[in-house]
Structure formats: C-alpha cells, structure tokens
Amino acid sequence: MRDREQNGSYIRKATDCFTGVTSMNKVQFEQMRPGELEAIVAEKPLAWMPLGTLEWHGRHLPVGLDAIKAHDICVRAARAGGGAVLPPTYFSPWGMSFPWTFKYSALSFTQYINGTFRNLHKYGFRAVILITGHYPEMQVALLMALAESFMATHNMSVAAVPEFAFCGDIDYFGDHAAKWETSFMKALRPDLVGEDNLADLHDDNWLDLFRKGVRGENPAKHASTELGDEVIELFVRNCVELADALLGPDGKDAARRLHREAASSFFSHYANKVKDVIKRNAGL
Numbered sequence: 001m002r003d004r005e006q007n008g009s010y011i012r013k014a015t016d017c018f019t020g021v022t023s024m025n026k027v028q029f030e031q032m033r034p035g036e037l038e039a040i041v042a043e044k045p046l047a048w049m050p051l052g053t054l055e056w057h058g059r060h061l062p063v064g065l066d067a068i069k070a071h072d073i074c075v076r077a078a079r080a081g082g083g084a085v086l087p088p089t090y091f092s093p094w095g096m097s098f099p100w101t102f103k104y105s106a107l108s109f110t111q112y113i114n115g116t117f118r119n120l121h122k123y124g125f126r127a128v129i130l131i132t133g134h135y136p137e138m139q140v141a142l143l144m145a146l147a148e149s150f151m152a153t154h155n156m157s158v159a160a161v162p163e164f165a166f167c168g169d170i171d172y173f174g175d176h177a178a179k180w181e182t183s184f185m186k187a188l189r190p191d192l193v194g195e196d197n198l199a200d201l202h203d204d205n206w207l208d209l210f211r212k213g214v215r216g217e218n219p220a221k222h223a224s225t226e227l228g229d230e231v232i233e234l235f236v237r238n239c240v241e242l243a244d245a246l247l248g249p250d251g252k253d254a255a256r257r258l259h260r261e262a263a264s265s266f267f268s269h270y271a272n273k274v275k276d277v278i279k280r281n282a283g284l
C-alpha cells in the first residue's frame, strides 16, 4: 500500500512538471529518466515487450533478426500510439538446429516473462503488448497461457502474440528467413541484409530452401522493401487500435479475443503447412 501511495505521488509530481516533449518521441524504456516513465504511466500506462532470439536465418540475414524486427516495429507502434518499449530479449527455449542458434531452459524463460509482467504491474503499467518475433508453436502457446494466467489475478491487460496476428489482411502468417522476414529487414535494416548471399538463393524447391534454413517463399525472388513497408504499416495501425482497447473498460476481453483469433489462425495455418509437407513427401 505504501508503495502504491508513493508511486501515486511520484506520478502526480511527474505530470505536474512534465513538459510533454518526449512522451511521443522517446519511447525506449531503457533510455527514459524516472520523470519520463512516471509521465507515461500517468498518461497512458502501456508497455511494449518485444521478444526474439539468436537463431540461424539463412546466410543472408542476421541471427538476431527476430528481436530486431519485434523491437523496431514496437518502437514504430509506440511512436504512433504511445507507451514505453522494453529492450528486446534474445533468448528462447526453442530454435532451429542450425549453427549459431542459442537455446535456454523453458523454466528460465517462463520466470523472465512472469517477472517482467510483475515488475510492469508493480510500477503502474496497466496494459502490455508482448510481440514475439520468434514463434515456434510451443513458444506461442506458452506466452498466451502466461498472459491469460497473469490477467486472471492482476488488474493489467496482457496481449501476447506474434507480430503476424495483426497482419492477416495481407495473408502474412509468419515465415522464417523467407519472403516476409527478408522484406521486414529490407525495410527496417537494409544494412544487415547480405545481398550477395541472397543472390545465391536461386532454388525454388522447398526442400533445398528448407536445408538452407529458409522456410517459406524464396526471398531472392519475392522479398522487397515495399512489401516490408506495407506489412509494418498494417502492424502499426492494428496494434495502435489494440493498445487503446486494452486500456479501456473491456481491455482483458480484447486481449482474450486476440489470443483466440491468433491461436486459431496460427495453428490452422501451421496444420496446413504440415499437410503440404506430407503431400510433397508422398509425391501427391
């Protein structure tokens, strides 16, 4: 109780003296001074939580792609819709069996996620949008379950989904180092794309691409900066809409609805991909 009163008085003080120049411009949590964080909590207590990992992404893309992607698009969304963006994480219990993939225990991952929710709640945040740029099926299911169980016992709305949960309108359901992720990097960080390596990817055979750690359509033929810009714009627009809903009176329902929709489209898309692989293997 003392903490809450203390936080409350800090918040009022911060709002009184805050001149309002940084709340929409500076959005990275770790770069903010206490007064700036207090003002965010007072004005719009929303936190963005980008997750990624270190994982092989073909020879043409950086191993930290998932975190770089999730962080950069959260920063863009926060500039448009408010809130503070936490630093990205680079760890996960799951990843592809290729060189430079790091994996950690599911327990430490779970403790980190729950601990971050608890800290955000303690300091007054009331809505969290967790974006996982790395989306093995187990990770997506675990994050949604952790968000749901936190919401059941705390007054904070938590939405935890992969970035493509906001991009179904253009049939983006995630890929790996293929058309979409390469487009993201071309739009966000072209300096990190190995164009020479990309030019070497001329196979159209899914198995050849698969063996090179590329899961999806050939990025050499289908990735573009324009496609990246389009998907990022859609993400930002839909995320900002969700941010406002999460802070409204039915915020938890908005998060639960998003989880249901994302789970059903993600897992049915995944099931279809598995069916495709089985058919190809069987030569059907």
Ligand SMILES: [Zn+2]
Pocket: 057, 065, 066, 133, 134, 175, 176, 177, 181
């Ligand atoms: Zn990825």
